[in-house]
Amino acid sequence: MSTPTTGDFTKTPGWLDWYSGPSRPRFQLPAGAVDAHCHVFGPGAEFPYAPERKYTPCDASKQQLFALRDHLGFARNVIVQATCHGADNRAMVDACLASGGRARGVATVRRSITDDELHQLHAAGVRGVRFNFVKRLVDFTPKDELMEIAGRIAQLGWHVVIYFEAVDLPELWDFFTALPTTVVVDHMGRPDVRQGVESAEFALFLKFMREHPNVWSKVSCPERLSVTGPHALHGEQAAYRDVVPFARRVVEEFPDRVLWGTDWPHPNLKDHMPDDGLLVDFIPHIAPTAELQRKLLVDNPMRLYWPQEA
Numbered sequence: 453m454s455t456p457t458t459g460d461f462t463k464t465p466g467w468l469d470w471y472s473g474p475s476r477p478r479f480q481l482p483a484g485a486v487d488a489h490c491h492v493f494g495p496g497a498e499f500p501y502a503p504e505r506k507y508t509p510c511d512a513s514k515q516q517l518f519a520l521r522d523h524l525g526f527a528r529n530v531i532v533q534a535t536c537h538g539a540d541n542r543a544m545v546d547a548c549l550a551s552g553g554r555a556r557g558v559a560t561v562r563r564s565i566t567d568d569e570l571h572q573l574h575a576a577g578v579r580g581v582r583f584n585f586v587k588r589l590v591d592f593t594p595k596d597e598l599m600e601i602a603g604r605i606a607q608l609g610w611h612v613v614i615y616f617e618a619v620d621l622p623e624l625w626d627f628f629t630a631l632p633t634t635v636v637v638d639h640m641g642r643p644d645v646r647q648g649v650e651s652a653e654f655a656l657f658l659k660f661m662r663e664h665p666n667v668w669s670k671v672s673c674p675e676r677l678s679v680t681g682p683h684a685l686h687g688e689q690a691a692y693r694d695v696v697p698f699a700r701r702v703v704e705e706f707p708d709r710v711l712w713g714t715d716w717p718h719p720n721l722k723d724h725m726p727d728d729g730l731l732v733d734f735i736p737h738i739a740p741t742a743e744l745q746r747k748l749l750v751d752n753p754m755r756l757y758w759p760q761e762a
């Protein structure tokens with residue numbers, strides 16, 4: 453595939469665009485709440501999608517992200533490099549720089565990155581790197597390369613975000629537990645919710661967090677993990693009930709090491725696109741007290757991403 457230089461990208465067949473006109477949440481977010489997992493896509497005409505990408509999304513600009521932030525009642529964003537941009541962090545960095553200090557970033561880098569480039573990313577607001585082990589999203593990167601990167605970014609005080617599926621945790625365990633930084637797991641390590649919250653698979657994830665106090669988890673993406681719904685659509689106030697016990701267990705056992713994010717613009721959803729206002733209404737089901745909500749949405753993300761202001 454040649455690298456297009458204009459916006460002439462064709463979306464992956466069946467691609468679902470993000471939900472337009474989301475409702476205003478009924479749940480009132482605490483002051484200073486952080487959407488700690490979201491993305492920007494392009495726009496492709498300005499920030500071309502990476503040649504090695506596994507999907508081509510719709511555009512989702514920084515202006516659209518910031519409008520959603522304000523509509524939902526968040527104060528800040530953590531913008532995670534989407535795999536469709538590979539290790540070209542320009543769109544994410546541009547969004548961080550345009551945010552007036554209200555966004556931090558998580559980058560994808562290769563071992564060829566220079567120290568100067570890392571410092572530039574830091575100045576733009578990047579505070580972590582993402583290592584992705586989901587095979588449908590990325591090609592394999594050797595673990596020695598990732599460990600080398602982790603050692604370098606540790607010196608900047610950054611953390612590592614890991615994305616993997618629950619079934620792969622045993623194989624990845626030794627690598628994850630050797631990482632020298634805070635480690636943030638995307639989407640609870642993608643449990644198979646059909647197996648139930650008492651399953652051996654989810655028990656392993658809880659053990660991972662219990663035995664390693666440097667491991668945090670995003671209790672995000674019920675819309676990805678749910679099998680039986682109901683979807684966050686049409687005013688549904690009790691969406692994705694099959695995911696609630698998983699997220700609630702993590703929040704209640706590790707209240708100081710959890711983060712929440714919308715995952716807007718929701719790459720690769722196949723059967724529906726959630727109303728982001730109703731996704732926010734999911735939060736009190738997994739963090740039922742004001743104290744848990746404040747830790748999840750304000751204290752924890754501030755400590756990790758804006759420690760000077762926390």
Ligand SMILES: O=C(O)c1cc(C(=O)O)oc(=O)c1
Binds near residue numbers: 533638719
């Ligand atoms: O499950 C996914 O498809 C997905 C993809 C990406 C990405 O492409 O970066 O990020 C996510 O948080 C989730």
